[in-house]
Amino acid sequence: MKATVIKNGILLTPGQPAEKKDIRIEGTSITRIEPDLEPLDEDHVVDAAGRLVTPGFVNTHTHTGSTLLRGAGGGLPLQEWLKNVMWPAEGQFTSDTVRAASNLAMAEMIRSGTTMFMDMYHLDMLHLAERVTEVGMKAVLGRGMIALDGRWTERLKESETLIQAIEADTSGLVQAAVSPHALYTCPPDFIYKAAELADQYDVVRHTHMSETASEVSDHLAKHGITPCRHLYELGFLTPQTVLAHAVHVTEEDTILLQESGASISHNPRSNLKLGSGIAPISRMLEADIRIGIGTDSAASNNRLSVLSDMQTAAILHTGAEENSTAVQPADWLRAAWRTGASMLGFSNTGELKTGKAADIVLLRTDRLHMSPDLEQRAEDHLLYAAESSDVTDVWCNGRALMREGTLLTIDEEKVRAEAESEWRKIAESTS
Amino acid sequence: MKATVIKNGILLTPGQPAEKKDIRIEGTSITRIEPDLEPLDEDHVVDAAGRLVTPGFVNTHTHTGSTLLRGAGGGLPLQEWLKNVMWPAEGQFTSDTVRAASNLAMAEMIRSGTTMFMDMYHLDMLHLAERVTEVGMKAVLGRGMIALDGRWTERLKESETLIQAIEADTSGLVQAAVSPHALYTCPPDFIYKAAELADQYDVVRHTHMSETASEVSDHLAKHGITPCRHLYELGFLTPQTVLAHAVHVTEEDTILLQESGASISHNPRSNLKLGSGIAPISRMLEADIRIGIGTDSAASNNRLSVLSDMQTAAILHTGAEENSTAVQPADWLRAAWRTGASMLGFSNTGELKTGKAADIVLLRTDRLHMSPDLEQRAEDHLLYAAESSDVTDVWCNGRALMREGTLLTIDEEKVRAEAESEWRKIAESTS
Numbered sequence: 111m112k113a114t115v116i117k118n119g120i121l122l123t124p125g126q127p128a129e130k131k132d133i134r135i136e137g138t139s140i141t142r143i144e145p146d147l148e149p150l151d152e153d154h155v156v157d158a159a160g161r162l163v164t165p166g167f168v169n170t171h172t173h174t175g176s177t178l179l180r181g182a183g184g185g186l187p188l189q190e191w192l193k194n195v196m197w198p199a200e201g202q203f204t205s206d207t208v209r210a211a212s213n214l215a216m217a218e219m220i221r222s223g224t225t226m227f228m229d230m231y232h233l234d235m236l237h238l239a240e241r242v243t244e245v246g247m248k249a250v251l252g253r254g255m256i257a258l259d260g261r262w263t264e265r266l267k268e269s270e271t272l273i274q275a276i277e278a279d280t281s282g283l284v285q286a287a288v289s290p291h292a293l294y295t296c297p298p299d300f301i302y303k304a305a306e307l308a309d310q311y312d313v314v315r316h317t318h319m320s321e322t323a324s325e326v327s328d329h330l331a332k333h334g335i336t337p338c339r340h341l342y343e344l345g346f347l348t349p350q351t352v353l354a355h356a357v358h359v360t361e362e363d364t365i366l367l368q369e370s371g372a373s374i375s376h377n378p379r380s381n382l383k384l385g386s387g388i389a390p391i392s393r394m395l396e397a398d399i400r401i402g403i404g405t406d407s408a409a410s411n412n413r414l415s416v417l418s419d420m421q422t423a424a425i426l427h428t429g430a431e432e433n434s435t436a437v438q439p440a441d442w443l444r445a446a447w448r449t450g451a452s453m454l455g456f457s458n459t460g461e462l463k464t465g466k467a468a469d470i471v472l473l474r475t476d477r478l479h480m481s482p483d484l485e486q487r488a489e490d491h492l493l494y495a496a497e498s499s500d501v502t503d504v505w506c507n508g509r510a511l512m513r514e515g516t517l518l519t520i521d522e523e524k525v526r527a528e529a530e531s532e533w534r535k536i537a538e539s540t541s
Numbered sequence: 542m543k544a545t546v547i548k549n550g551i552l553l554t555p556g557q558p559a560e561k562k563d564i565r566i567e568g569t570s571i572t573r574i575e576p577d578l579e580p581l582d583e584d585h586v587v588d589a590a591g592r593l594v595t596p597g598f599v600n601t602h603t604h605t606g607s608t609l610l611r612g613a614g615g616g617l618p619l620q621e622w623l624k625n626v627m628w629p630a631e632g633q634f635t636s637d638t639v640r641a642a643s644n645l646a647m648a649e650m651i652r653s654g655t656t657m658f659m660d661m662y663h664l665d666m667l668h669l670a671e672r673v674t675e676v677g678m679k680a681v682l683g684r685g686m687i688a689l690d691g692r693w694t695e696r697l698k699e700s701e702t703l704i705q706a707i708e709a710d711t712s713g714l715v716q717a718a719v720s721p722h723a724l725y726t727c728p729p730d731f732i733y734k735a736a737e738l739a740d741q742y743d744v745v746r747h748t749h750m751s752e753t754a755s756e757v758s759d760h761l762a763k764h765g766i767t768p769c770r771h772l773y774e775l776g777f778l779t780p781q782t783v784l785a786h787a788v789h790v791t792e793e794d795t796i797l798l799q800e801s802g803a804s805i806s807h808n809p810r811s812n813l814k815l816g817s818g819i820a821p822i823s824r825m826l827e828a829d830i831r832i833g834i835g836t837d838s839a840a841s842n843n844r845l846s847v848l849s850d851m852q853t854a855a856i857l858h859t860g861a862e863e864n865s866t867a868v869q870p871a872d873w874l875r876a877a878w879r880t881g882a883s884m885l886g887f888s889n890t891g892e893l894k895t896g897k898a899a900d901i902v903l904l905r906t907d908r909l910h911m912s913p914d915l916e917q918r919a920e921d922h923l924l925y926a927a928e929s930s931d932v933t934d935v936w937c938n939g940r941a942l943m944r945e946g947t948l949l950t951i952d953e954e955k956v957r958a959e960a961e962s963e964w965r966k967i968a969e970s971t972s
Binding site (some may be wrong): 153178180181182184186188191217218221227280316322324367370378379381382383385386388411413414415421424425427428429430431432433434435436438439440471474476478481482483487490491493494495498499500506522525526529530532533537 | 551589609610612613615616617618619622628648649652713753754771809810812813814815816817818819828830842843844845846853855856857858859861862863864865866867870871907908911912913914917918920922924925926928930931953956958960961968
């Protein structure tokens, strides 16, 4: 594999001035970062003049299998939307539906600069594990487990089969998670068993927690403790635990999260669109709880762009708290890059440093909305003005997934056509 | 002027299913909207297959003159940002600075589908009035008046001169406003005189109101009534009054707004970024108060894209109120199009109808983020997924301002270069 040298780009490090430096990629890693790197004759040289250079974005919570429901049933009340739109459609999903959906999701994620994602879904995850490595992204995959029907053994076995398949994969791109859906869809004893399974294989634990006020009040009414305390008491909260949402967490919950080392996937666009609320992120950051950025599914976002969710977060909390310094801009970049990656168990990426994995994104800046004074204001332009369509190039683990706006490992036209035709089948069978 | 026929596009009307229809533009107006319009031989035909067709977006509050401060001083507390970044820079602004800034602003607005804006600024507005008609946008321009120094007559005279210059303009593109900056920068008696001036010329009144909690509490401490009641008592609130922000309005304020017929420019991204808060939009909509969408200046947004602010609003209020139906999706489209235009005194636009002005935008939809099922979900895709860069074509008053992604009436490269060079001068003189 030829080495690649990215020349003349403007490198962004959270909280530091942007700087012009060149990057050398050899194999899967960044091997040098210096001003004016001299490429060797055989090197592949990429001119990134005027481009921002950032780590790949990390999506800490999504459900790629439901991407074909993007924008379906907008404006309906939540329960009506679930009962009349989401569930009837999902009930008809086949492997083909889910494969089309995941391909669409991965294509959109790459196009918006995302190189890594955490996926929880109940269908066809074994195939997704193979597909992720073909496409060349990094992912943590968990079989989403709902355990209301007593088929616990079957669910846990499916999770274990996925874990074992992923363990056998040698690409280094895919990791497994144990993913009970939520405390309101999984009895406490099942959560306990899920934790045991995660321990057995030393993998990430992932679940939804305290997404809505009614979820928390229902749980309090039934069990007398918050979902967070319940997960804590069940031993589910560890430094390898990623909790999606955490919109409605108490002060005491915050202390338990801090103590356990569990981390939070903040999904601001989904929480806002669905009317779930606004998570107390500044309080959790002050308690040194790790925060990553998730898109949740396209059905409730409607984007799968971590850049877009990060940008929403960057204005949301200053506004909701009426405090323009509630969260520092650099904290959002850390959340979307390094912290997110570490939460997912990938400690060797999320920053542009020698020795780290070459998960790298270029964004064009010859844009009206990033003018003027790019270099001095690079962080601000990225956080408050850039669009996903400004992303031009993406490398993951040293492999180019997008060059100059063209996806290299996914056939974009085919993906869109399959998304349409698979959706048609669902629409016809549910109408 | 040859007629233009836009063929095969998907027309979006708030709250209605999208429909494939063709549009005929003659002169400044839409003269026909029908399925399968047969163009005449001499007509200019635009194939909009697969494109969304919408009215031009209306920006009900901005300050184009400060666009070069986009992204400057991000992350600083508000007072520090104003004192150490904004004011020193603005103190150095010349006509050249402001012209470069306004050109950059207009270019970005057109590129994101905006055809009309309301501008409040204190420098070079006479020139802007000419420049707007050259560029071909529609605008309402007011000389932003701060009256703390007693030079009231001078300020009012400048406003009147601008009004008279605009009255002499026959393009129909520009209207005047009387724009006292705010109650905290203009004594009540001055506000009263400003209202008289607006009456004399029958023009729009525009001011900032109740942007921050401290503004309101300071006003209560000093005057014993809210800024809204104060403006009401001064006779400033009429159906021709546009109030920017209205973040901190009481229940009683809402009744006064309703009674007076004044309208609100909602600027969600600026209110969030600056930590001002979240305006009670659903309450105001329930009281039938007209709501438009404003970007505020690029310094506090950082975009000048009404599409982007509309999208932020569409998720913000459902989230903050924890109610997924707090505001209906179609209400945001009305705010960004027809209501905004009517607030600015342009009653003949903001909707795709025969006889209305040809202010029309096309957006490409062959995008991963708008897949699948475009026609059924067009409104949702536009509100929750589209990007400004999806806008391909813009007409204003029948004149093409952008075709297939290329600006026709502004030299984009030159605008960006001038923005850089003018900013350099300011940076050097303030460093």
